Amino acid sequence: MNVGKIFALSPRERAFQLKARRDAGTDNPRWRAPEFFTCKKCERRATRQIWASTLYVCPNCGYHHPVGGYYRLSMVLDHGTFRELDGELEGRNVLAFPGYEEKLEKQRAKTGLNDAVVTAYGKIGGVPAVVAVLDSRFFMGSMGTAVGEKITRAVEYATNKHLPLIIFSASGGARMQEGIFSLMQMAKTSAAIQRFQSKGGLYISYLTHPTTGGVTASFASLGDITLAEPDALIGFAGPRVIEQTIGEKLPKGFQRAEYLLDHGFVDKVVPRGEMKQTLTQLLQLHTQGRKRGA
Template sequence: MVLDAGRIFCYYLFMRWFVRKEKGIKSKEKKPIPDGVWVKCDSCGEILYRKELEKNLWVCPRCSYHFRISHKKYLEMLLDEGTFKEKDGNLAPVDFLKFKDYPKKIEKSMKNTGLKDAIICGEGKIEGMDVEICVMDFKFIGGSMGSVVGEKVKRAIYRAKERKVPLIIVNASGGARMQEGILSLMQMAKTASALNLLAEEKVPYISILTNPTTAGVMASYASLGDAVIAEPGALLGFAGPRVIQQTIKQELPPGFQRSEFMLKHGMIDMIVERKNLKKTVVTLLRHFLNK
């Protein structure tokens, strides 16, 4: 029986399967799709023209399914053009436990994302307002939090505190990174404790939850925003659905742990569609800063 908390990143495949089943899409429909021109919606199965989808911020025009997008897209979407300056991009993971296949996984993820770890941090402007921003990338070992992610979040918190500018974190993570053992768990304490310093200086922190944000990241900084915003349909929670199902041996209710479920249970402030994300962040910052 898996009873764990530091839930790791393996829900990705499960989640996709879950969504498809829910919408009754049969895998028989698989047709070869020429790469680069057409994209099939993971949720409703609609074949979509890539350029159109791109224009729609990777949200299915038919069913509103929010495709998972890279850290680059979020930076483009949220920040004023050309204002992003990366910080701590030189921090890289170390396989200090000599953990099975970890160096291979790091190497592959680096290639896939162009990042040295699962988060990019830096400063930028939103509608002219200075912010510190961090964006996680699920493609880097499931967005898992090891020493580098924890350290970069901590440093972003300290920069926000020093400069007295708001902090924005876009989350996408399966939790703490198993391959760095107990030190991954300690990143929860590192980040959550540092957030006290930000609160002391009355610097706002907005947490944006994307699909998925679970376990160690959800149980630390992702949950602790002054405002907690979720994209529609994101898987949010502590334990993964598979673990819960194995433990309680019951069917999970439909929509369990999705953004809409979390909103209903009072765990997040609002659900915001991608196209309204920047506008919402700006409005919130203006409220918090009384600007």
């Protein structure tokens, strides 16, 4: 999907597409010198426009680079259906942690985000759904009070509207500057997911690189269906920490998406180019099944 070729239908859609192009790094006027992007794995180098055309999947080695929240939403949502939820919510320095407010402001200026998650209502293959995307560019997608609150509100919106829920996780874990308030979000989001599922809601958890720490130990692991991007790092503690703790060498590929697929933690590893098609199939199957059941 080339977001640069989409014509907005409304001011809201136009603003969304501008944010998606900014996330993809393709929002510069054409007269400017092209900006280059280098693959972190094989060091292939090309313009950002070329990388955007491949959805930031390296055409040389297949490495799936992390992408911004609005850009990912532009890949999966049907054109013209995006409606952001709770976009004004932002993190606060709840513990008066030294220097945290300044760091928050720098992150907002750098990414254009209020915090590390974007939540939205939209349609995927014609099926209405609620979608949340954690953005690893903002404090490594760490979960603080604002992230926990936005995720919880998105789940509750899906519950009240009887809509499927999809959460794309990408996180380094809990945000240390918010201490126990950050850790409380694990229980808060998990409880909201449990209430949603107890009412028959479909929750698809989509794990991207990296998904670790408190996010893995809470809502990311609670999906009715769990998908993952190729080679995504998924786990609680990192492999080096585990090796140092147990004093043993871990198996090759440990905590990668393919390893977790082989061991039953993930239902399917889905390349980014197949992401919308896979979600469309799952959502349409779910809604058709509900209609037959009714």
